[in-house]
Amino acid sequence: MLKFNKPMKNKDDIQKEIEELSPFLKKMKKEKEGFEVPANYFRQLPDLIMDRIQEEEAQSDSSAPTTNWLDQIIERIQILLQPQYAMALASTAILIVASLFLFQQDPSLAGESTLAEVSDEEINAYVMSKAEEFELDLLIDVIDEKALEEEIENEPSYDENYLDNIIDDLSDKELEELM
Amino acid sequence: METPLTNISDDHILGLLNQSNTFEKGFRVLMQKYQEKLYWHIRRMVMDHEDANDVIQNCFIKVYKSIHRFERKSKLYTWLYRIATNEAITHLNKQKKKATASIDDEESGISHRLEADTYFDGDEAQLQLQRALDTLPDKQKLVFNLRYFDEMSYKEMAEVLDTSVGALKASYHHAVKKIEQYIRAL
Numbered sequence: 280m281l282k283f284n285k286p287m288k289n290k291d292d293i294q295k296e297i298e299e300l301s302p303f304l305k306k307m308k309k310e311k312e313g314f315e316v317p318a319n320y321f322r323q324l325p326d327l328i329m330d331r332i333q334e335e336e337a338q339s340d341s342s343a344p345t346t347n348w349l350d351q352i353i354e355r356i357q358i359l360l361q362p363q364y365a366m367a368l369a370s371t372a373i374l375i376v377a378s379l380f381l382f383q384q385d386p387s388l389a390g391e392s393t394l395a396e397v398s399d400e401e402i403n404a405y406v407m408s409k410a411e412e413f414e415l416d417l418l419i420d421v422i423d424e425k426a427l428e429e430e431i432e433n434e435p436s437y438d439e440n441y442l443d444n445i446i447d448d449l450s451d452k453e454l455e456e457l458m
Numbered sequence: 459m460e461t462p463l464t465n466i467s468d469d470h471i472l473g474l475l476n477q478s479n480t481f482e483k484g485f486r487v488l489m490q491k492y493q494e495k496l497y498w499h500i501r502r503m504v505m506d507h508e509d510a511n512d513v514i515q516n517c518f519i520k521v522y523k524s525i526h527r528f529e530r531k532s533k534l535y536t537w538l539y540r541i542a543t544n545e546a547i548t549h550l551n552k553q554k555k556k557a558t559a560s561i562d563d564e565e566s567g568i569s570h571r572l573e574a575d576t577y578f579d580g581d582e583a584q585l586q587l588q589r590a591l592d593t594l595p596d597k598q599k600l601v602f603n604l605r606y607f608d609e610m611s612y613k614e615m616a617e618v619l620d621t622s623v624g625a626l627k628a629s630y631h632h633a634v635k636k637i638e639q640y641i642r643a644l
Contacts, residue, residue: 289609290609293609297606300634300635301634301635301637301638303641303642304634304637307583307641308606312502312607313578313579313584313588314501315507315578315579316497316507316577317507317577321493321497324489324493324497324514324515325486325489325490325493327515328518328522329486331515332519332522335519
């Protein structure tokens with residue numbers, strides 16, 4: 280075991296000190312303390328340590344970013360400011376802002392697009408199946424006003440001749456029953 | 459003829475470490491010069507070889523990473539001892555936490571550990587001395603080791619342990635008395 284190249288005075292002082300404090304421990308002091316190391320341990324230790332340092336450096340090189348976080352953010356912003364990306368980015372931003380503006384003005388529009396996708400037949404079938412559950416006013420609202428107007432227009436006019444013709448077509452018996 | 463490593467001055471080593479093209483060479487020389495002294499200092503603290511091997515490696519890796527911060531306010535070897543001491547104490551604290559969590563206290567006992575260590579072949583007197591040292595608080599054990607085994611001056615010890623010379627003298631005297639009493643009582 281190596282000792283420091285101590286000035287003799289210091290070494291003598293230490294020996295003298297332990298002699299005075301405890302002659303018993305002075306006698307116990309031996310060159311060999313009982314501890315051993317594997318063969319060639321100290322010959323190989325520097326290489327072992329250098330290998331570990333190189334491993335750690337390689338790991339930190341591969342995991343660490345090449346630039347700091349601020350540089351990385353600036354780099355990404357610069358990419359987005361290139362014309363081809365800037366145009367796409369600006370269009371997307373305009374669309375998002377316009378959509379938000381429209382939906383905020385008329386919230387019902389948000390649901391209308393979904394309703395438009397349902398066919399008339401499907402709506403009619405649904406209304407007919409649920410007719411009993413709907414209130415009259417709601418059903419009236421559902422009827423297409425234009426179609427109703429057309430139907431009325433095509434109806435035969437209830438003039439006197441028309442009634443006369445119907446009456447003419449009825450038998451005497453049928454006429455009695457109706458009256 | 460090659461200069462023995464122990465004769466290479468710290469100034470020369472620090473000069474090599476100061477330049478990037480000679481840094482690795484300088485670090486290797488530093489390791490070769492101080493590895494044995496630091497290893498034995500650590501070994502006396504942690505006892506078994508495997509632990510000492512881990513601690514010395516961690517210690518030199520710390521030195522490698524922080525040597526550029528060494529400002530020559532103290533001697534190089536006292537700075538190295540300080541790092542080695544910190545690493546050894548950190549290791550011992552971790553070991554104590556593990557031992558507290560462990561149900562089997564026998565396994566963490568000094569006798570058991572030295573008997574299990576392939577690289578301890580001390581006689582009965584040396585085993586008794588190690589048992590006695592194990593009864594001391596870590597700091598007092600450290601003071602005893604630096605003075606009794608490493609033959610360090612109180613001034614150097616004060617630099618390593620950041621403690622006054624007077625306190626160190628008192629601590630060493632107490633440690634010597636306690637060890638003697640312990641061994642005589644066996």
